[in-house]
Amino acid sequence: MAIEDDVLVVGGGLAGATAALAAAERDVRVRLVSHKESTLRHASGLIDVLGYTPTGEGPLADPFSALADLPEGHPYERVGAEAVRDALAFFDEIAGEAYAGAHTDANALVPTHGGTVKPTARYPTATAAGLASDDRDALLVGFATLPDFEAPLAAAHLEAAGVPFDARGVTVRFPGIERDDAKVTRYAHLLDRDEPVETAAGESTARAALVETVRSRLEGESRVGFPAILGDDSADAVRADLADRLGVDVFEVPMGPPSLPGLRLEDLLFDALSDAGVRVTTGVPVVDYETGADGAGSSGPARIDRVTVDRNGSEVPHSADQYILATGGLVGKGVQSDRERVSEPVFDCHVPHPADRYDWFVDDVFGDQPYARFGLPVDRDLRPLDADDALEFANLRAAGAVLGGYDFAAEKSGSGVSLATGYVAGRRAAEGCR
Template identity: 70%
Template sequence: MAIEQDVLVVGGGLAGITAAISAARSGAHVRLVSYKQSTLRHASGLVDVLGYTPDGEGPLVDPFDAIDDLPEGHPYERVGTDAVASGLALFDEITAGTYEGSHTDANALVPTHGGTIKPTARYPDSAAAGLASDGRDALLVGFERLPGFDAPLAATHLGATGAPFRARGVTVEFPVKLSADPKVTRFAHLLDQDEGIDGGTRGVRRALAELVKGHLDGAERVGFPAVLGDDHPREVRADLAEYIGADVFEVPMGPPSLPGIRLEDRLFAALDEAGVSIETGNPVVGFERDGDTVASVTVSRTGNEVPYAAEQYVLATGGLVGKGLDSDREGVREPVFDCHIAQPPDRYDWFGDDAFGDHPFARFGVDPDRELRPVDAGGTAEFDNLRAAGAVLGNYDFAAEKSGSGVSLATGYHAGTLAGEEAT
């Protein structure tokens, strides 16, 4: 007998979580099924809406000003600005008190661990004192045993961007002896616990501040790699700021990302609060069709194939990077429902000659109608009760546009709301 629910969401990333919460708020019984651990823990924790146009213009001051001019088929063009605003509003509610940026439609400019400046719509409060629009000089601090952040190099790159402040970088040895390749969570936990150094009364936070203070040289703010606490990040930053005598901020890092892990924790807590049933580690391996609808999907659970039936389904499994799309020398496929993926028949037309140029494969994905139902090659919805959201969608290049999180929020909200309304 099939396990039944009103709405079944396949995929546990930002789009899937947003869809599940939106559907649940319509009164639907929702189940989220995800095979792999969410990719949020590998993301920077920044939420981009639109940093650059598809033609490369930018960085954009206000992403909403550019949405109406996006080409037909772009996910934002499919759902409209209201869905973008609603997706952001839901995110703001879920992350209340831990993220900044909701006071304006304009992008903020956030320095990254590589010394670039990223236009983004929402950013962790831990990064707020580091914005590139702030004219105060900044000292960037890296740790000897944390190779993911070369503070002197990042400061040099920031200087080349024309940012309106002077940035310097220094690398120090963390005040606690560590292994050759410690995890980012190791730094965070030591700062959370703040135990005495070498049996003394001086805690880790004060010891670190004393190491940094001698390099301050008039800087009014200090940027650390994003490892400043997991359980008590605000307390860690506040103590460091007091001991150093300057504002303290975190610089977003590459994977594994502590801000991403913090965000994942809040989102999964929101799923629980919304009453969503969550099942991870079990892949969807097939489905049954009944005319123009998906009748059920088959989930592999500890070697057994179990049918799950729903009134409505949302596909949010990710793109090529997240393995929501399969690819080989024969082509690109959507592996769960076998949805149509438009692609040139000649593989040499999948990419451009310039390594950093325009590559068509970056825009491969499911083509949706305005209700986000995947369509076939003729433009007809493949299933009446299936919608797609997030990176599995095509017709946009999230990496070049800096639009990945925004598309996930907007399409997840739109797909989940429609699915929930139709299922109840």
């Protein structure tokens, strides 16, 4: 017999976790099945809603002011502006003290590791003291063994971008790290556990040694930015401790993959899933599905009866009343392509795309790339539509980057779309349970 639940969410990133949490608000049994680690590990940890319009206008001061003008088919247009607000409020409740930005509709401007400034609706508390709208001078500290963050270059870029403060960057050695390719988790672990390290001045601990290294570089700045490696499990304590000893505010600059702020957000979401009683199955993919007898032959759309989870060779059936597809986009592999076609691998939902693959892209790398908008078209209930605009299935909804009709990288709307569509899909799925 199949393992039975009321709502089954396929995918464990921001959209999937939000959908599962939203569904679990109702009195239904929810399971989340996730194959590999999600693209949260690639993500900055920032919760952007809309930084630029689809035509490239921006940065937007107020993302909500632009929602009404989005084209038909954009995920925000599908769910409506109210749902975006509700989803953000839902996220704020889950994130609690870990995130800031809820006090205003306006976008915050967060310095990135490249020295650009990103408009975002919510940001980790760890990033709060680093906002570009803050006029206090900032010292950026990079580490010689962590070339992903070149502090002097980032500082120069920030100044060139016109930030209202002086930014200065220095590169130092991270106490306790010798090898050139130490993992970000190694840095975080040293600080989390405040491990003993050897320094030129003798035996010390990781935090104390880092403070001593940075103290002599300060030239009156009242805030210091580090790449986002300041602890994992005890990140708040690490940051507070460093700030206390240095006597200045300490903030993190969000980094590229692999990203600790993304990892921490993932931990926060999975803790919330556990608290909400959501059943979680990870490490295994959903590979197939069966439709029920009542779908076949009748005129309505088919109902998914069960899905098959491949557990290293043996096939385990899972059944639910409602299903949510939140498997990600081209990077997360919820949407796949080969030389012939672009497809959605679990339920083989329709993905509109030009027949000729040379029309999938334009030559300008940073141009308006058609492939960036590839994904599932859905109705206003987030149910995937086939080539004739009819429902693919009666009991399937889609959320997050698997959706088409928007370019999250250009718009800076990835997290917001995942939250809003995850929230709506989860609620509607729970309401739709028979």
